[in-house]
Amino acid sequence: MDPVPAGVAASPRHTAQDVAEETASAPDDAVLESRCPWAGTSYDGSPEAIGDARRFVVGFLAQLQEERRAEISAQVTGVAQLIVSELVTNACKYAPGPCVVNVELAGPVLEITVWDSHSALPVTCAAEPDRIGGHGLEIVGALCESFEAERRPIGKQVKARVSVRPTAD
Structure with a gap:
């Protein structure tokens, strides 16, 4: 190709x-x-990948605002940062090796996709305020429009969709 x-x-x-x-x-x-504006990058699975992925998403959204005059609110940017942070954290914690982050603006929806090499699908735990840790997917599910995970020939892909339309307060 x-x-x-x-x-x-x-x-x-x-x-x-x-x-x-x-x-x-x-x-x-x-x-x-x-x-559809799209960008993707890969990380080695080290803890530094989490912050790097957050900066990657912020840079992508800033580029959309500058080059495409897309209206991306600070709230959407913050939500996207938190989602990619949680998904990449899980990839780094549970999957050996690299992970890939793709972001795409598909109309009024920002799609954040993280691939990793571990084939076990993530499980969202029931809400337990006293539990330490294990709240990442619970947070992602609460922040996004939809969330899905599927096995791939190697590993899995987790995708979260976030509306970029302003919300009424």
Whole structure:
């Protein structure tokens, strides 16, 4: 597969080849407008990956605001940071090796996906205020529009969807 041209992010719905062919025949703006903005990166599974993933998501959202004039509130940015932090923490804690973080703005929804190498699906524990730890997925579930986990040929993928539309107070 050919690499994605500089400045163009391929969504999982579009291959790098699709993007390369379209950029050869269309101005960059037309290609970018027809795509869901997407970015992905990988981490080695070390504890530093958690903070790095938070900064990655903040940078992605800031870039959307700057380049696409997307309206992303500080609340959505904070929620996205917390969700990616919890998901990457679980990946680093329970899965040996690397993890991958993908973020995509699909219309009014920000999708945060974390892949890791462990095939066991996460289990959300019942709320227990006295329990120390084990509240990460409970938090994620409370903050997102939807949450799903599925096994992959290697490991699993966990996806959380967050509305970027402003909420009424």
